[in-house]
Amino acid sequence: MIRLLVTSPLSADFALPLDDGQSRYLTQVMRKGVGDEVLVFNGVDGEWQCVIEQVGKRFVILRTQAQTRPQTPKPNLILLIALIKRGRLETVVEKASELGAAEVWPVVTERASVERAREDRLRLIANEAAEQTGRVDTPAIRPTAKLDRVLADWDRTWPQGRKLLFCDEAGDAGMAADVLATQVPGPWAILVGPEGGFSPGERARLRALPFSVPVTLGPRILRADTAAISAMTLWQAALGDWLPVA
């Protein structure tokens, strides 16, 4: 079943015009027409079943029928990912969406090999992955910021507190799964560095922060995209919504 992320509010028996791109996708790529069913979600009102009510040359109007799933809270997880090569950064954003992260925040570190991220493109990737993975929301992509600044502003940004799972490639921290087993659910962030690793100064600072929990991801050197996926998986299994099926 096709799922679309939309921006309109959703309620019962609501006429929902789709934008140009989604209209073309439905009719031209997926060959759908009047009477066909589609699922939509907007990140606020849960997931709704809709029927295609009208198809014009450049527009489609859906009509909402029934809510198929309620809005559920996002796992309170933010992925801080150092700027890495475009293809790998895009992989990380797609996987963060599939693995349920609430936000992805690209950060500039001292050894970043890349200057900037294209947040607009990352948003498209996150949204498309959200449509396919079946979540009722989409991860926000924050504007790229310097890691130093993010850390300096931590308590102002999250006055309620937020723990930081620091993926420390130096390897002398505890193994991630064992460390996570001693932690409690709540607001978390995961920090994954660039291919060149963190500088000694960054690493010392990260290890000294009171909200930082350094961990090791196994005995091999992982690429940044792998580290991000593995860390999000272990966090979800220990503290997130990969809970036993009731």
Added chain:
Amino acid sequence: MIRLLVTSPLSADFALPLDDGQSRYLTQVMRKGVGDEVLVFNGVDGEWQCVIEQVGKRFVILRTQAQTRPQTPKPNLILLIALIKRGRLETVVEKASELGAAEVWPVVTERASVERAREDRLRLIANEAAEQTGRVDTPAIRPTAKLDRVLADWDRTWPQGRKLLFCDEAGDAGMAADVLATQVPGPWAILVGPEGGFSPGERARLRALPFSVPVTLGPRILRADTAAISAMTLWQAALGDWLPVA
């Protein structure tokens, strides 16, 4: 430090001619010359530090100095991955190498969207990832086989027994981390299906096999590459070599 996977035996004070591709990589891409140091491994004799002894027009000769790491056993883990689109299959092989799998075996399932895998290309990717990830071996890439046949031949292929972590996207199995916590280390395989999932017949058969352990990977639909990386991560954390640092 540059690491190269070589095919020669390795012992102390051994002259080691590199092949054409590795010679060019060392001298032309990495700009190394006589006297520079390189690490090599062959999957059998551990890792050795070498010095570049001679540089010719199309060849390089290294001389082994000291063993820097002993050969360690591979985690006894085989990844069975359904044929998926080339880019995603290559990602899975790269990540299997980083995450320590002993073998990757592409399998043909009923709903496979792709006809065949280029095993030669997958071998290159696995080897390159092994060089970068710091392991002293490389995952073998088995020739693509039909899933039906692999399952029928299971006990002949592994007479000592091998458990199968079946990543069952239907979602009514136990969560992977919880199920893995009840299992014991030993020979394992992980099976990840294609984007279209397993057929009902395949799924019924997989759930009925005595060596199969079905698991769920969270509440969202994961792409095949994500499922493979998440499952390998959780297996390593529960039963593999992501053990607490001594």
